[in-house]
Each structure stands twice: as C-alpha cells, then as structure tokens.
Amino acid sequence: MTMMNVHFFENTIGQTGNGAVSQPARAQAGPILQPDRNCWRVIPADKASVLVDGASYFTHLEAALRRAERSILIIGWDFDGSIRLRPDADPEDSPPLGPLLCSLVEERPELEVRILVWSIAVVHAPGAPGPLIFGAEWQEHPRLHLRLDKHHPLYAAHHQKIVTIDDNLAFVGGMDLTVERWDTRDHACDDPHRVRQDGTAYDPVHDVQMAVSGPAARSVSELAYERWKIATGEELSLSQPAKSDLWPSELTPQFTNAPVAIARTYPAWGEHKAAQEAMALNIDALAAAKKSIYIEAQYMTAPCIGDVLEQHLANPDGPEIIIIQTHESHGWAEQRVMGTNRDRLIRRLRKADRYDRLRAYYPVVPTKDGECQVLIHSKLIIVDDDFLRVGSSNMNNRSIGLDTECDLAIEACNDEIRKTIAHLRNDLLAEHLATSVDSFNSAVSEGGGSLIAAIERLNTCDRRLRTFDAMFDEGPMEPALGTGLLDPLEPFEPLWFLKRMSE
Incomplete structure (x- = not known):
C-alpha cells in the first residue's frame, strides 16, 4: 500500500482516546497471517469446513449438539429457542432448539449449557424478546443458563456468532441461532419451510459459517x-x-490439519483493552491480492477498505474484484448509512476502475411474477486461491472498533488448501448463477482464468446476479452526513470534554 493508505489506515483505526492501537498495513512480502498484529493466534484444526447457508449449518449443528457430553456454549447477537434447526424434518425428529437443549441436559448429568445473548437484542433483534427477559419453560433447569451480555459501550453490539461443544468442536461465522436465518442453497422464493412462526414467508437469505475441530476449536472455546x-x-x-469424535458424521471435512487464524474485534471498555485484529486482517489480506478478490458482505462501507481496493483498480496489473452485497436495506438508519454509503463506495471504486476489473452485484431468484432479492448476510473474503476469511465482522466502521466480533481465516500453505479455497469460491459463484461448479470452472478456463468473464458468460438465467445501479449512475462518493453518529469507529464518550480537561 502507498503511504497515503497507510496513514489513512492509521488515522481511521489507529490510536484513539480509548486506548485502541494503530498498526500500518503490512508489507506485501511474507505470509498474511501475523499473530499479535492481524490475528489473536494461528492454531491447527484437525478438521475444518465452510457451511454454506442455514440449512447446512443448522443440520450439522443439531447433529453435533446431540453428541455433546460436557459443555455447550452459545454466544450470539440474538437467540430464539423456538426455532427448529431442521424445519423441513418431522418435529419429533427436530424439536425446537430450546426444548432440544433442555432434553440434552436432562439426559446427560455432566452436560452444562450456557447461552450468552447481546442485551439489546431484546429490543433490536428479530427473535422473541419475552424468553430472553422473563425466561421460558425450557430454561428451567439448573444446568442450563441463559444470560444477557450488558458489558458493552453505548450503541455497541455484541456481534459474535459462536457455538462450542465440549471444547473440541466450534462453529464461527455470520449466523445466529434465531429466526429468519434458515434457508437452502436454492433460495427458492416459495420455499414452504422458510416461514416465520405466524406462517408468513421471509426473504431468501445467504450466509456462511465455519466448523473447526481440535486445537482450533479449543482456542475458540x-x-x-x-x-x-x-x-x-x-x-x-x-x-x-x-x-469421542464430535465432528458430524455427514459433514465431509474440506480441510484437514490446516492452520486457522482467529481474529477479534473488541472495543476498549472499562479495564479491557481494544482488539482490532479483524479489520487489520481484512486490510492485509486485500492488499496482498494479485489475481482476484471475492467478497460477500452484508455491509461494505468502510473508507479504509475502499482505499485498498481503489489502489488495486488503479494498478494495470491489479486483481479482479467481485463484490456481492445485500441490495435492500431495512429500517431508516440502515438505509441512511449502510445503503447510502455502500452506493457511495461503489461509485468511488467505479471511478478508480481504469481497466474494467470491478463488478458489484446482488443476487436475485425468480418468482411467478418476476424476481425477489436474496439477502446477503455472509461476511466472507477470498483472496486469490490463497486466503479465506469467514466470520461475524462486516466491512463497516463499527466492525472496526465498536462491536465485538470473531472471524476465522485460513491461508494456504500447500496446493491442496489452494485447490479447496478456489473450489469454495467458484462453488459460491456457481450458486448465485444457478449453475454447477464444474460449469463455472469450465467457463473460467475458457475465459483465460477470468472470474468476471465466467460470470458474464453464465449470468443469463432467471436466477442471476444483478449489477448495482451505483456502477452506472452519478452521485456523491464521500461518506454521508451522519455516518460518524450512526456508524461510528469507536465507542462514544459522552463526558469526553471532562476527560480532556483533566489531561
């Protein structure tokens, strides 16, 4: 990165009044993963797999929960014990999650279940608030504990989505165990199982989670x-x-004995220091790209991300950049900041795209009368065939230093891992294009290795990727007024002036 970008990164997520620590972007040479800089630690996973979409994650999670012997710890932005992990199965085989956890505790005298949920979920998240505040019948067991996490700054969110089982199997990613998260890879608009408790349908939703076992899982625990x-x-x-081996029997490991990095975001709060590893990892991974960058993001608005991508687009030998994001924003604040700033960042990148290597899409699926959009809830980055990151952190300001986040990353150290990362990326793109991964691989080969050429060749079905209007229209490119208030970089300090007077 140039010195301009290094300084921007330092000024954006660097030394702050609450103790956050700045680090310039890494040099290009050497491995991306650097403990104590852009990750907490790098530790091997006996097995690891990326689970695409809720039906896959929830199915394998249920199988793993049923094998738990000593501990289940669930940490999330939201939680709803009324959901069924397999709504397409018989209710006797897949009961609601809360009663399932209670039955497991009753059957196994050594098993303890703990659930930690962001306290503001009771008014902000989609799950039912009553059981979180007042309890529910399934919670009435001495070895089943549900607590609300109140230890966060004003306006900050506890945003990690973690499940650990017996400290030997862990799931980390973008999916909470709550309503409106389950979907299949078909994302069919008329799926009869993708409904709320009142019977109304919710929109298709795309997400990813990573499962890891062995030492990596113990570190997540x-x-x-x-x-x-x-x-x-x-x-x-x-x-x-x-x-016993807790790995779900129906889940084929994609990676074995692979080094996995754990990257965190914590705001400085009370006696606890800030950690900003996740955004440092994003910056370093994106800066290292040579051939391709593939991003799936619910929100991508952070100017420091734009800095790195803008530099690549101005470079005649830079990588292709494919960004798949959520199109429709819900709620005034989300539309005002996330949707508006997403479009402004796309315009900025389009202006820098001198060599036609940028594409910004949102996925749609057909209906009887037209089409509906697929909500992108995943937080995923794949760089070249060498780097994979899955987690809870978005690429917006608050995920830099305000919210609490956890991401996992794998950097290729051999050809087998490179092939697996490339296959995963191409498989995800094939899903959005309603084709097979083999067909997508063939299109890449026929297009001289270009992902963009393959997408444009195959993007002809009713289920397809549509280009954001911001790739064509004119308009502002700087962050919108009010961004600092609605998408802050760090915790608010209402009495900051008193602190300054005492210094």
Missing part, C-alpha cells in the same frame, strides 16, 4: 469463555479433550 467471564463474572475452564 477459550475466547468464548473469556467473553462469558466478562459478561457474567463466572470463570470457566477448558475441559479435558473429548474422548
């Missing part, structure tokens, strides 16, 4: 236990390694 301690005061210890 360690991170989750630390969050539980911060929120509740209770200190938990890692259990002995599991005697």
Whole structure:
C-alpha cells in the first residue's frame, strides 16, 4: 500500500482516546497471517469446513449438539429457542432448539449449557424478546443458563456468532441461532419451510459459517469463555479433550490439519483493552491480492477498505474484484448509512476502475411474477486461491472498533488448501448463477482464468446476479452526513470534554 493508505489506515483505526492501537498495513512480502498484529493466534484444526447457508449449518449443528457430553456454549447477537434447526424434518425428529437443549441436559448429568445473548437484542433483534427477559419453560433447569451480555459501550453490539461443544468442536461465522436465518442453497422464493412462526414467508437469505475441530476449536472455546467471564463474572475452564469424535458424521471435512487464524474485534471498555485484529486482517489480506478478490458482505462501507481496493483498480496489473452485497436495506438508519454509503463506495471504486476489473452485484431468484432479492448476510473474503476469511465482522466502521466480533481465516500453505479455497469460491459463484461448479470452472478456463468473464458468460438465467445501479449512475462518493453518529469507529464518550480537561 502507498503511504497515503497507510496513514489513512492509521488515522481511521489507529490510536484513539480509548486506548485502541494503530498498526500500518503490512508489507506485501511474507505470509498474511501475523499473530499479535492481524490475528489473536494461528492454531491447527484437525478438521475444518465452510457451511454454506442455514440449512447446512443448522443440520450439522443439531447433529453435533446431540453428541455433546460436557459443555455447550452459545454466544450470539440474538437467540430464539423456538426455532427448529431442521424445519423441513418431522418435529419429533427436530424439536425446537430450546426444548432440544433442555432434553440434552436432562439426559446427560455432566452436560452444562450456557447461552450468552447481546442485551439489546431484546429490543433490536428479530427473535422473541419475552424468553430472553422473563425466561421460558425450557430454561428451567439448573444446568442450563441463559444470560444477557450488558458489558458493552453505548450503541455497541455484541456481534459474535459462536457455538462450542465440549471444547473440541466450534462453529464461527455470520449466523445466529434465531429466526429468519434458515434457508437452502436454492433460495427458492416459495420455499414452504422458510416461514416465520405466524406462517408468513421471509426473504431468501445467504450466509456462511465455519466448523473447526481440535486445537482450533479449543482456542475458540477459550475466547468464548473469556467473553462469558466478562459478561457474567463466572470463570470457566477448558475441559479435558473429548474422548469421542464430535465432528458430524455427514459433514465431509474440506480441510484437514490446516492452520486457522482467529481474529477479534473488541472495543476498549472499562479495564479491557481494544482488539482490532479483524479489520487489520481484512486490510492485509486485500492488499496482498494479485489475481482476484471475492467478497460477500452484508455491509461494505468502510473508507479504509475502499482505499485498498481503489489502489488495486488503479494498478494495470491489479486483481479482479467481485463484490456481492445485500441490495435492500431495512429500517431508516440502515438505509441512511449502510445503503447510502455502500452506493457511495461503489461509485468511488467505479471511478478508480481504469481497466474494467470491478463488478458489484446482488443476487436475485425468480418468482411467478418476476424476481425477489436474496439477502446477503455472509461476511466472507477470498483472496486469490490463497486466503479465506469467514466470520461475524462486516466491512463497516463499527466492525472496526465498536462491536465485538470473531472471524476465522485460513491461508494456504500447500496446493491442496489452494485447490479447496478456489473450489469454495467458484462453488459460491456457481450458486448465485444457478449453475454447477464444474460449469463455472469450465467457463473460467475458457475465459483465460477470468472470474468476471465466467460470470458474464453464465449470468443469463432467471436466477442471476444483478449489477448495482451505483456502477452506472452519478452521485456523491464521500461518506454521508451522519455516518460518524450512526456508524461510528469507536465507542462514544459522552463526558469526553471532562476527560480532556483533566489531561
């Protein structure tokens, strides 16, 4: 990166009044993953897989929960015990999640279940608030504990989506165990199982989660236990390694004995220091791209992300950049900041795209009368065939230093991992284009290795990728007025003037 971008990165997520630490973007040479800089640690996973869309994640999660022996820890932005993890199965085989957890505790005398939910979920998230505030019948067991996480700054969100089982299997990504998250890879507008409890349908939704086992899972448990301690005061210890293999029998591992990085975002709050590893990892990974960048993002508005991508687009030898985002924003604040700033960033990147290497899309699926949009809820980056990041952090300001986040990343250290990363990227694009991964691979080969050429060749079905209007229209490119208030970089300090007077 140029010095302009290094300074921007430092000024944006760097030294702040609440103790956040700045780090310039990494040099291009050497591995991307650097513990204590852009990740907490890098540790091997015995097995790892990326689970695409809710039906896959929830099915394998249910199988893993049923194997738990000692501990289940669920940490989320939201939680709703009324959901069924397999709504397409018989209710006797797949009961609501809350009663399922209660039955597991009743069957196994050594099993403890803990659930930690962002406190403001009771008024902000889509799940039912009553059971979170007042409890529910399924919570009435001494070894099943549900707590609200109140330890966060004003306007900050606890945004991690983590499940750990017996400290030997962990799931991390973009999906909470709540309503309006389940969907299949078909994303059919008329899927009879994608409905709310009142029977009304919700829009198709696309997301990803990563499963890891072994030492990587134990590290995720360690991170989750630390969050539980911060929120509740209770200190938990890692259990002995599991005697049985908890990996779901129907889930084929995509990676074996692969190094996995864990990257965090914590705001500085009280006695706890800030961690800004996740955004540093995003910046470093994107800066390292040579051939391609593939992004799936619910929100991508952060100017520091734009800096890196803008530089690549101005470089005659830079990578192709494919961005798939949510199109429709819900609620005034989301439309005012996330939707508006998304379009402004797209315009900025389009202006820098001197060599026609940028595409910004949103996916649609056909209906009887036209089409409906697919909500992109995933937070995924794939760089070349070398780097994969899945997690909870969006590429907006608040995910830099305000919210609490957790991401996992894999950097290729051999050809087998490179092939797996490339296959995953192409498989995701094939899903959005309603084609097979083999057909997409063939189109890439026939297009001289260009992902964009393959997309444009195959983007002809009713289920397709549509280009954002901001790729064509004129308009402002700078962040919208009010961004600092509605999408802040760091915690608010209402009494900041008193602090300054005492310095």
